[in-house]
Amino acid sequence: MRTDSFALRHIGPRESELKEMLQTIGVDSLEQLIYETIPDDIRLKSPLNLPVALSENQYAEHIGKLSAKNKVFKSYIGLGYHQAILPAVIQRNILENPGWYTAYTPYQAEIAQGRLEALLNFQTMVSDLTGMEIANASLLDESTAAAEAMALLHAVRDRKQKKENINKFFVSEETLPQTISLLSTRADFLGIELVIGEHKNFDFSSDFFGVLLQYPGKFGEVHNYSSFIANCKEAEIKVAVAADILSLVKLQAPGELGVDVVVGTTQRFGIPLGYGGPHAAYFATKEEYKRNLPGRIIGVTKDVDGNNALRMALQTREQHIKRDKATSNICTAQVLLAVMAGMYAVYHGPEGLQYIADTVHYSATNLSAELVKLGFEQVNSVYFDTIQVKAKAEAVKKIAEENEINFYYPDTETVSIAINEATSLEDVNDIIAVFAKVAGKEAEPLKELLQNTVIPTEIQRKKEFLTHEVFNSYRSETELMRYIKKLERKDLSLNHSMISLGSCTMKLNAASEMLPLSNPQWGNIHPFAPVEQAEGYQVVLKRLEEYLTEITGFSATSLQPNSGAQGEYAGLMVIRAYQESRGEGHRDICLIPSSAHGTNPASAVMAGMKVIVTKASENGNIDVEDLREKAIKHKDNLAALMVTYPSTHGVFESAIKEITDIIHDNGGQVYMDGANMNAQVGLTNPGAIGADVCHLNLHKTFAIPHGGGGPGVGPICVAEQLKPFLPGNPVIKTGGEKAIGAISSAPWGSALVCLISYGYIRMLGTKGIRKATEYAILNANYLKERLNEHYKTLYSGERGRAAHEMIIDCRPFKVNGIEVTDIAKRLIDYGFHAPTVSFPVAGTVMIEPTESESKAELDRFCEALISIRKEIGETSAEDENNVLKNAPHTLQMLTSDEWNLPYNREKAAYPLEYVRENKFWPSVRRVDEAFGDRNLMCTCPPTEEYAEA
Template sequence: MSEIHFQEKFEERHIGPSTDETEAMLETIGLRHLDELIDETVPARIRVTHPLQLPAAQTEVAYLRKMKAVADKNKVFKSYIGQGYYDVILPGVIQRNVFENPGWYTQYTPYQAEIAQGRLQALLNFQTMVIDLTGMEIANASLLDEATAAAEAMFMQYGLRKNKSANTYFVVETVFPQTLDVLRTRALSYGINLQVGNPFEIPDTDTIFGVLVQYPDGDGALSDYKALVEQLHVRDISVCAVADLLSLTLLTPPGEWGADVVVGSTQRFGIPMGFGGPHAAYLATKEAYKRNIPGRIIGVTVDSNGAYALRMALQTREQHIRRDKASSNICTAQALLAIMAGFYAAYHGPKGLRKIAGRIHGLATLADRALQQLGYRQLNASYFDTLRVEVGELSGPLHAEALNNEINLLYRGAVVNISMDETTTYEDVEALIRVFAKLKGKSLNDIDLAALAEDNLSVIPQTLLRTSRYLTHPVFNSFHSEHEMLRYIKSLEARDLSLCHSMIPLGSCTMKLNATTEMVPVTWPEFGGLHPFAPADQTGGYMQIISELNGWLSEITGFAKVSFQPNSGAQGEYAGLMVIRAYHESLGEGHRNVVLIPASAHGTNPASASMAGMQVVVVRCDERGNIDVGDLRAKTEAHAANLAAVMVTYPSTHGVFEEPIVEICDLIHQYGGQVYMDGANMNAQVGLTSPGLIGADVCHLNLHKTFCIPHGGGGPGMGPIGVAEHLVPFLPNHPVVEVSSAQGISAVSAAPWGSASILLISHAYIAMMGSEGLTRATKFAILNANYLKTRLESHYPILYAGVNGRCAHELILDCRAFKTIGIEVGDIAKRLMDYGFHAPTVSFPVAGTLMIEPTESESKAELDRFCDALIAIRGEIAAIEQGQSDRENNLLKGAPHTIAMVCADTWDRPYTRSQAAFPLSFVRDHKFWPSVGRVNDSQGDRMLICACPPVDAYDQVEAY
């Protein structure tokens, strides 16, 4: 073909192995063609019979050109809607060097602390910021959104209640509607009775275990809750405050008036609205509740040299260890957004944040006085940023005139709400008042706005003014110039290993390429600046993206429709089970509450089932790692009357396409149950098979895995669910924007379409890959895994394989035999750091093993480097086995080795510095240095410190 017709294919950039490399890899595994491998791996009876019906693949240039046109369909008006979403100014130094920087957004969750000290410090900064501003004692390292955080708090309060028969949760009537709806969803599973009303009129009954108030409330009004909280505590009723974090720079923090839990969003800290997300939420509480707090906690400990080091505390791991007894199913957080919020606080500092908050409040007060001069009545006696204005019969004309001026307000009958934000200017207030004046037959000249601005512009009561200091740590008082901020960001980035350095081979986590072109539109203002409750005629661009992505994912999964509301994989699990629950109830079979879950399942599966009010029954796996069909049949029959669903992961968590999967689905359906498929391993399905074809009824998709949304140090994520036709009516709805039918379950996340802005990434990936590219990606994911299997199986036992000896897209190395010489699987994980690699998944799904997933994005050269590292480590283990290396003082036990250790004046180890730091030649050329030695997890768990220690404590951190 003439070169004039040449079009570069995006798939050739996304898929790692070249044509020559592919041939060499196939030769290594003993095959001639890639399709031979697929035929040996994927059962024929579940293979698709025709290509995916998707639009032709677009080039990167063409896609971005098209997206510009799509973006223009969004009308970004000046928003005063508020309700938990506010326009912001994201500092350029944070946007360019964090949000748009693969050194930050391709990091994985910091399970391997020694090569994650940068993001751990950034998250510790976030926790410190939250603790200081809320006046509480402990905080986690972010949750999914404000509504989810409130639901987590409710369940936490429920678990802590002294009167175990109390089952009523009292919620302030002015809470944000999306928060109330998510509370309703979560309460349903546990039989919690939600009572909504005036918190100052709480009935005198012993059935109430907790109260939730909003501060300021959902209409912007401020209340003094101190006396109320004291009265509630006398009755053993705990109090959760949903607080606007920015307002707490001016207002008395909830911790100072007695709140037990404080939750909210950090969206105002420089995070674009993005049509609903992603935004990091926070949860802060008392030290006494540290074992009950959901999500991740970053804590201070020491490394093997006694130096300051950070790690994730025990609570994080316990969410998976506890399984159906877990206090939460939280897995993905919003780590990248939490990191950005922490940097925002560091950049502005306490004085800067107070100035921003003071300016917002001042502009709200100025608008209030101007509106009153025009003859309007403003209903909030005190407020931070939100006015409630009576407009009576002028509501309709006001709406029309505001739209003519590209202004969005929140209309509630005869009252309109106006919320100011960081981007609001004096000129914006002038434009706003001009609109209101016109409706009264007046103009801006009829009031002296400038004179009003000279007055004391505050209506916050003296009793609610903050007097305590906050953000006193040097990290919030040192980096206010852009130069210093840039260097601080880069100094933390340098401590972290990301996909910029090497492959991150974590099984079930699919750390694949996050292509730059996929990321570009996310920061365009047409997508970032849109409020999730903006009028529908202003959201055409997003609606097109969501509609197209819905169709494409439905085609890929074989389902009828997709809901994008769940904003993490665990949320998707929960939402899917709640949809199944609603379906059974619609048939008059609400008693069906038993969920069968294989022993190999992710810890979030049983936790999600428990949260959905289901009874978990564990199904055994056989010696080959497959679901024991006999045990499944026995338990299906035993629980036939109450069977709600089975939860399966496919391919299995053991990395195998289980042959009897269709029979498993048929068996469950025979007894009236539904099949829930965990989509964690969709990377091995796309284009070759599908959940719908296999027989599943619902499946969540980890868009942050298979569909290229980056992990960002542990989030953002998206976990949309696809469902079969009969479940479509029950997909999650939303109280503000209708997104499902009247039968739909109440909301599972705060925003109608979850973290909508990052849907752009998956949309770009599918659009540029097309049907053929997506299918080839799946084939190469399987090829890369089987290439690793072939290269490594003569050095390490491979735990499971399919009937033809092939693995799916991941494989498990069995390291348990090394325990006989004192080598744990964790020692191998730490030694891999010296070779410049992140460890595979450690001890999951089988203790003492490494689960490896290379993804299709890695080249043969990178796969070979990784194999060479593992083979070299096996040689180091052999040296211990043969008595050539000491069992206690050896390369693995000493790992990881920092530059400070290697360059120290003394070296007393029985191996050389070169062996420690440069074990293979490629390491010398591309050395990544772990920033700390092996972290002491147990010491950190014994003495949990989850905020930045005082400066004078850094030198004495050993004392902790």
Template sequence: MSTASIPLTTDNEFIARHIGPRQDDIDAMLALIGHDSLDGLIDSVIPDSIKGTSVLELCKGQGEAEALASLKAIAAKNQLFRNHIGQGYYPCHTPTPILRNLLENPAWYTAYTPYQPEISQGRLEALLNFQTLISDLTGMEIANASLLDEATAAAEAMTFCKRLAKSKAPAFFVSHHCHPQTLDVLRTRAEPLGIEVVIGDESALLNQSLEGYFGLLLQYPASTGAIVDHRALVQRAHAAGALVAVAADLLALTLLTPPGEFGADVVLGSAQRFGVPLGFGGPHAAFFATRDSFKRDMPGRLVGVSIDRFGKPALRLAMQTREQHIRREKATSNICTAQVLLANIASMYAVYHGPQGLAQIARRVHRLTAILVRGLQQLGHQVEQQHFFDTVSVVTARPVAEVLAAANGAQLNLRLIDGQRVGLSLDETCEQAAVEALWQVFAMPGQALPDFTALAADTGDCLPLPLLRETPFLQHQVFNRYHSETELMRYLRRLADKDLALDRSMIALGSCTMKLNAASEMIPITWPEFGALHPFAPAEQSLGYRQLTDELEAMLCAATGYDAMSLQPNAGSQGEYAGLLAIRAYHASRGEAGRDVCLIPSSAHGTNPATAQMAGMRVVVVNCDERGNVDVADLQSKAAQHRDSLAALMITYPSTHGVFEDGITRICDIIHAHGGQVYLDGANMNAMVGLCAPGKFGGDVSHLNLHKTFCIPHGGGGPGVGPIGVKAHLAPFLPGHAHMDNKHGAVSAAPYGSASILPITWMYIRMMGGEGLKRASQLAILSANYIARRLEEHYPVLYTGENGLVAHECILDLRPLKDSSGISVEDVAKRLIDFGFHAPTMSFPVAGTLMVEPTESESKQELDRFCEAMICIREEIRAVENGSLDKLDNPLKNAPHTASELVGEWPHRYGRELAVYPLADLRESKYWPPVGRVDNVYGDRNLACACPPMSIYQDA
């Protein structure tokens, strides 16, 4: 090669890194499908009515190094002050073994929700640890596997109390000592449901009747620091038939009487300070604990102990985990997710420190706070709280404005309470120097500072003696063994090795879009410039975040064709909810508050009807035809029937059945003609970016799953991000927040929801550019059609579009096989584990089917490996059909097969090799499931949701 031919500029290598198939592979895939070009294939898939609607500029993306440098320059605009704001968010140390081996480990962050328990035992054990941690510290009998944030957990507690309280009173009392962001979310959630939220001082209730309330929410310790004895109030509430929810601080509960011991019915809060960075507000794991008698009404996911087919202990998601999919508009919540990755960080923080370590951290934080208070009193300031843990409110002896100015000069953030008071919170990162810096801020000019050493020797605790904790906690072996880095590292590795995540194989889950979470996208989330900011820090300290969010909103508007975007919803469920609230508020602004009917196709995701009822809407189901499309005639009829009350249509596009429905523009026109708005679910946006734009072909609002189309990892079942895009007429009704220009309508605790993971999507879009994003959509469609074509002679493809093609996913119909062989869709799903694959989405949206979505990230080799596994399984089914394999004792009915099964006496009528090495290449790389098929019925009948004695594992 001559020197003149050597390129002097760097090409963007990222698109080829993100997209799996090479050009030769693409040509071969197209040939199988029967198309000469990618453009020709896409032209046959996208309906004519929506072609040309994309407004995405087909620009080139940046290379990985260049994009990281651009983002680093943005991050540098954030200012890292020491935060003493508190209000539910605290600086903390993420232990580096947890940072490296969990948060930064793709074995943990690329895993999917543990709906297939046999290949999820590691993260299920970590979540069981979390549930045990929460139950122990709160004094409650059962806890779930986490919720989205403290404020939304409080909202779930409110509706929980409404359902279960003996009192049928209309109002919910909320202490004004709760965090302000919690109050805001409660107001938002209560209004559509007709719940009256009464905010006041709970001390006044001791002399008032409680007959008007179905429930109470208290904060312990209070947001401004006080520790109050609530025992008498709880007794009075119960006497009136009301339930009591308590928002509590986990670290404080290591020293204080847990709410479960003074009668609380629900305990909730945030586990953020257990090792999870501030992250400008999220993602963080909330917790929710209650009484055992209420367990079947608890929102969210619940990990339970069951047994596998050998009788060995095995974990699984229990009971109501996906109940909103079944109960739909009768569901008690639309939550179908958890903050798994963050809950696991918190659980491992407790595992690493153990009960003594946690209590020692808490005592140290409290001691520093007590010394700080003594010094402030010496300086002439009044501290309002007699009893406190780590937070106080100070009536300043000098003007508040001067104190805040001095704090700003010292690069400290305090909490402004009002014109006379500021709030102070300490945390585990504070040392003596932090206390002395605060004294300096509060001191008058020339005033001598207190002597820290002298005060430390003379200052006692300021915890109330009647509320000191006497009950032990975290006595289970798991919290008392892994305290060295060596032991913790190996424990985390053992758990990860039990699981199947994207770092091992393709996860072809329909509607879930398990695509590459590139390392360059992930790196920025642990930068302190993004991780160490408090969500309520002054705006001038978060200019980098402001630029990031402004640019990301513009990127997402360009990808969708919408006019405005809100990044606040911190899950798809929250995005659905915020979208319907925007529609509801729009109608009300036009004097049409009576519009409350929401049309929803029968094929819709179960969260859609659940969300509609939460938004105060009446659900009317629209039929689908035999091809899985919306029955337009039925839609027309029901839109006309409800013309005067029609609020919205909720529709997924491409459809839940994996096709681009030709009638989508007509469907949107019908809804608009009858006065309604179109909510277009963005779960399947990965088929549309750069090809068509919902904001241009009829949608009024869409939520986007950034953890699907835009590469935020699933994290074992969370975090998610579900922003909404809207047309201009709905923009005034996007979610607001007390720390935004629009102060009303918050749906999440923090202004920008899970802000610290937004850099992932920014990096993805910046590196792909418009060209790459369009290419990704094209390849997603190509890959799905390739799989459909390879497998159609073995498994019927249930739904296709007009040209016999699918969108970015396809549904394989296994129902006929049940009749001919007795083999169920579950048997096929479990047999795939023996081939090293996570099963596609099982029995959704049609029972007895598998919905397959390969994504553009997977190479042709991986697609072929999956197809070969499915074809091999079909041959095994044929062997059952013709009698070559026994109808009951066959590799499918007994799948998955474990390594321990091989070493004992082999009881089956088929060989060991067929069981575990059905394809030759499995000998080179074999995933061994740690347990056999899990018994779901046993787990529900014998529900156990905390760490069992270690002996049951040893004895099994």
């Protein structure tokens, strides 16, 4: 046995267990199982052309050598990205802790109270600093958050504006260039006309429904927007502001000026640059817009005993439920990064943030004064951290880069310098020395920072912030470490047990893949640094694109989309650009089978398409004749089919090539949703089924951790004809020759976590990556057969096999008074996170074990579900007081002096013997969803306010 084989460590079942698992399934070999699962005509005839697998040690050496190719200069580029200092206590206890990074989105609130509290802290921090009433629990990046703000303001136009079709949106020319590019991409198919100009010349015309301002502006100037915003209100034009969150410690909160939305990024709060991401964006607005707020909101509610509890409010899985009527297609937030940013505020508190912001500002004002002494003109009169210096850009650039310093050069006569938290007095003197050399003068080094400010009193912040106890209690590392651990203990993550969520692929996130993320050679590269300084990144990203292109059977890949839903949108936008280039821009019909992934309809609508749903047959497959009929009916305007393969029902449909041919014959393109790619890699691919574009979830199939609900990466892979249209970036050239506009803020999206997927592919290699897929299918079918006598599997392939996931039907248990939710909550008592509940079919659970789970863990899970099935048999519709309806059972309940339930404590807490060895205690009982929505509370309230609600 090669104990240095990564595949041996990544894949759960041992070779010695394979025979028994195959016997249970009823096949003689793994090859037979794959033959019975995947249709013959789409199986790959030859192995993937990927590198030979590296051992974990070899990979560590390899990635270390690549990191050394990156040149980590001091970057003062700004443009929405600034080096920040990640406190070691947060790095060690959150970023590097699988208790935090392997958790899933908190859909099961009872076992996610730690994450939910950390996100409530984040929301409170954002609301306090922006001066807004309500904030969400993070978005993908600043530019996409700005686009969501534009969409929200468009959606909440008053009746008169809607009736008169008021569709103009003004964007200040001082907005970040990547945001303007992304807004242009989004506006095209939303019927919004962008007008970009100088805010001082805005005419407050009734033709506009909204405006976007940057605060401070992209090159640092801080404007007093109070009269501008007042004029907008008078003209009934709504206002969004993209604000630098650290500057809000010093500047008046936008909410005090009466704006409607504030967006931005929290990257400055301790998150590594990471060549562009992942970073948690924020979105804050008025209470009246809460039902239009994109993404997730964390709210306070009660559990069944009346104890305080947290849960996701209002928008829980809203894009799955509302589909094409959803407010956004956001499926992945940036939870891990939001948790880190919120904890940065907890650690530093208001006085710590004040010190950091003051130091940044004083460094900028002192630098400005010294450069003026050297004879340079400094253009910005009011600024927080960024100055603009008139100088020969080429001369400055040459000397700066010789001294390993990056500035930004807006034109040949201007140098923009953005100071950050990591800028020391020594660094300020180094900058001064560069300009002194350009001027041919000697400069006296600064010995201390004078406390000079250029922010006028009328726009200085006067209102207190972060007054809640949580931001004023944990100053020592010991205290913060214990607080983080207290929250971690309330959450069930992969470091405790299997999380078998269908469609979500909760596989191992190996330590060897994760370790490079902590290396500053990867973490401290600015996304707009000259590409020659990021040679290590360029090698990794280019190779990863090549590997993904090979795996999907396509021609090219873009890594830019930073979530699966963004990948869907990007894929559809590329299709639209291709069709426009052929004079077929009128094509706007998107066919979506009822079995497709839940975010698909929302993505199609965002891309300006009209959604037509096609039927499923009785066996859960796409109704081919219904699809053919609708494709022919709409052939003149057919843009695309969005198909999930294998289907969300967990089946490889044998008619898939016929389906893709129908679409092509009627002028459309085929978009394949890659949510279930874990069942394809190395065995078949989107190219083989006849698709034209697919997105991949790197946070599923390719081992990036879910991080409690993000980071995610959703790259798109495309066929040859779509290659020229891959998305670009206005600052660093990326994408195809006819690139569509930006899809996310950074040129390569969340580049830092792409290292994980690169490592996954390099350590598995051609054979390992195929074996991982085979074992994912093996594990799913093993579960299916073990549970067969106790639960009905809703759909199977033509030969009776599941793909990598399956749906079990819980609707028959309604006669016993048991709902699918009761089973989900009872599983907590057995130490398991529930599978995906009531999606895509109400009253069912969708189970996906992944290849990383051992046979022993699969057996424990089966024993739990079989035991629950027996418990269901003991209940009746008239009996509400049973072990399932009362689940989950907390330690507080079990240790109470009173016990008035008709079953004993042992049955409640230790239903099977294995539970005793590794008991997970939920911190609250079943939460009251309705109470939380009626009494929405989305910031950290004083304790007495909980009682009032």
